[in-house]
Amino acid sequence: MKEDLYRDIREAVVAGDRVRAAELARAAVGSGLDLLEVVEKGTVPGIQRVGELWEQGEYFLPELISSAEAMKAAMAVIDPVLARSEARTRTAGIAVIGTIEGDIHDIGKNLVASMLQAGGFEVHDLGADVALERFIDKAEAVGAGFICLSALLTTTMINQRKLIGLLRERGLRDKYKVLVGGAPASAKWAEDIGADGYAENAVSAVKLAKALAGRG
DSSP states (O other): OOOHHHHHHHHHHHHHHHHHHHHHHHHHHHOOOOHHIIIIIIIIHHHHHHHHHTTTTTHHHHHHHHHHHHHHHHHHHHHHHHHHHHHHTTOOOOEEOOOEOOOOOHHHHHHHHHHHHHEEEEEEEEESBOOOHHHHHHHHHHHEEEEEEEETTTTTHHHHHHHHHHHHHTTOGGGGGEESSTTOOHHHHHHHTTTTTEEEEEHHHHHHHHHHHHHO
16 A cells, blocks of 8 residues: 555654665656655655654664655656656655855765755755756756755865855845855845755754745
């Protein structure tokens, strides 16, 4: 039964079992199930449960990363089929994400990208050491509503401020919700530079993005 499959996918994500999650996703595709429903009742509730366990102090960073990778393994199977069917219209929003220019750290950014995807966002991950103009060009090209900027160094976080300035120069600031994160960032920093929000971890980043998108 499909409900059993949804449960198994949820459990695989919570357990951080990448192989099992991918196998179950292939089974869902092969069975001709509604893949949006598979996402909404399988992978998303699974990663939401992981977020709850994180907040309760039962899961830590290794578990969070493993579960995000399991979710990504399942979505790597599902997403191409969804794209072909053009069924993925019920998106929470479109986000462009990357680590700011001059900074090559990407573990935290990767986790946020995975969790945003699990939360229903269409995510365009530009990687690390991303030129400021590239964030804007990509956001314009894909019709994004969010630009998410990660910085792990105090020497590079200033580029988060510069990007917001660049948006203002181009008359685009009001078009995007700009979220910042990374070890040296803070809610005060976000306020000081005129960002729309700051998240200290991947779970809170998804909650913030959903709230700003009116889906929280």
